[in-house]
Amino acid sequence: MNPVKRQMSKIIQLILTIVLAISSISMPMRAEAKENIVVVIDPGHGGTNLGANPPGYVEKEMTLITALAMKEELEKYQGVTVYLTRNTDAELSLEQRAVMAKSVNADFLYSLHYNMSANHFFYGSEVWAQSTGTNYVKGYAQGQLFLNEFVSNYGLFSRGVKVKLGKSGNEYYGILRQSEKLGVPAVIVEHCHLDHMNDANYYNSTEKLQAFGKSDATAVAKYFGLSSQVLAVDYSNYPKTLVTASATPKVQDLTPPEIATLSVSSRNVTNKKLNIHVTAADSNTGIMYYAYSKDGGGSWSALQPWPSATDNLTIEIPASYGPTRSAVVAVFNSYDGMTLSNAVAY
Numbered sequence: 001m002n003p004v005k006r007q008m009s010k011i012i013q014l015i016l017t018i019v020l021a022i023s024s025i026s027m028p029m030r031a032e033a034k035e036n037i038v039v040v041i042d043p044g045h046g047g048t049n050l051g052a053n054p055p056g057y058v059e060k061e062m063t064l065i066t067a068l069a070m071k072e073e074l075e076k077y078q079g080v081t082v083y084l085t086r087n088t089d090a091e092l093s094l095e096q097r098a099v100m101a102k103s104v105n106a107d108f109l110y111s112l113h114y115n116m117s118a119n120h121f122f123y124g125s126e127v128w129a130q131s132t133g134t135n136y137v138k139g140y141a142q143g144q145l146f147l148n149e150f151v152s153n154y155g156l157f158s159r160g161v162k163v164k165l166g167k168s169g170n171e172y173y174g175i176l177r178q179s180e181k182l183g184v185p186a187v188i189v190e191h192c193h194l195d196h197m198n199d200a201n202y203y204n205s206t207e208k209l210q211a212f213g214k215s216d217a218t219a220v221a222k223y224f225g226l227s228s229q230v231l232a233v234d235y236s237n238y239p240k241t242l243v244t245a246s247a248t249p250k251v252q253d254l255t256p257p258e259i260a261t262l263s264v265s266s267r268n269v270t271n272k273k274l275n276i277h278v279t280a281a282d283s284n285t286g287i288m289y290y291a292y293s294k295d296g297g298g299s300w301s302a303l304q305p306w307p308s309a310t311d312n313l314t315i316e317i318p319a320s321y322g323p324t325r326s327a328v329v330a331v332f333n334s335y336d337g338m339t340l341s342n343a344v345a346y
C-alpha cells in the first residue's frame, strides 16, 4: 500500500469507527427515550402486614404469586423493563414502595391486592386510581383495561375504576398518595373478593393466582401498546377509554342512591311467586347491586348485579307467606352507598 492509499485507508477506518461508535451509543439511548417503558409491580402487604386473612388464605402470599406471574408474562413483550417492589416476604412501607418506583423512573406503579368487605356483602373486581389531573386519566384508562380482562377472561363482576380522597383532600390510599407526591402514576388492582361465595372459584389455587398475573400483564401491554413475538400479539394502538383531566381532583361518590321505590306488580299465591317492580337511580355513579327482602328486612337475598343503563326492573321472587309479608329492596351505588326502598305489604 502506498503512503497515500495507507493514509486514505486510515481515514476511512477512522470514519467507520466514529460512525459505529455514534450508532452504538445513540441507538440504545433512542430506544430508552422513545420505546422502553418501565413498570413497577407492587405485591401488596408483606412481612407482619398480612393483608386480608380469611381462613386458608393470606393476601401477602397471594399478591406475590400474582406479581411474579405478571412480571414473567410482561417480560415476554418487547420494550418493557419490569421491577418488583418485593420478591420475598419483605416488610415495606407504602412510602418505600413509591420511592422505589420513582428511583427507576417508573411509567406506572401497579399495587396488586385481593379484597374483602367489612360486612362481607360485596363481590367482584375494582381498580382505585389517583384522582388528579393526568394521573387520573392514565389510571382510568389502565383500570378499565384490567377490568375488561377480568370480566372477559373469568366473568368477574366489575365494580369499576374509582377514586377516593381522604379528609385532608389528598389520596385516601397510602400507596396512591405516596406515588402522587413523587409524580408516579399508580393504581391499586383489587382482583376479587376473598369473603364472598360469588368470587370463591377465582383464587383457590396457585394456577388461578398466576392466571390473574397473566391477565394483569395483558392489561398493561394493551395500555402501553406493547407487542410480543413470543406470544404473537401486537397491541400497538390498542383503544383506551379516555376521560378528561380535571384541574380539581375527582371526588368519590359520598351520597347514597337518590331513588329506590318498590311496587308489587302481582302475586301468585299458588306458585308462591311475587312480581316486584323497582325504580332506582344514582346520578353520580349509577346503581351497581340490589338485594330484596320478603320479610320486611329481616332476611335478605344475595346481592344481584343491577343491569347497567336501566333505571327500573321487574323481578319475580319466591314469596314466603310467613308472619311478616312485606317486600323491601336495597340498592347500592358504585361506592357501596345504600338506599332502602319503601316496604310494600303483600
Ligand SMILES: [Zn+2]
Binding pocket: 044, 045, 051, 052, 059, 112, 113, 114
Ligand atoms: Zn390488600
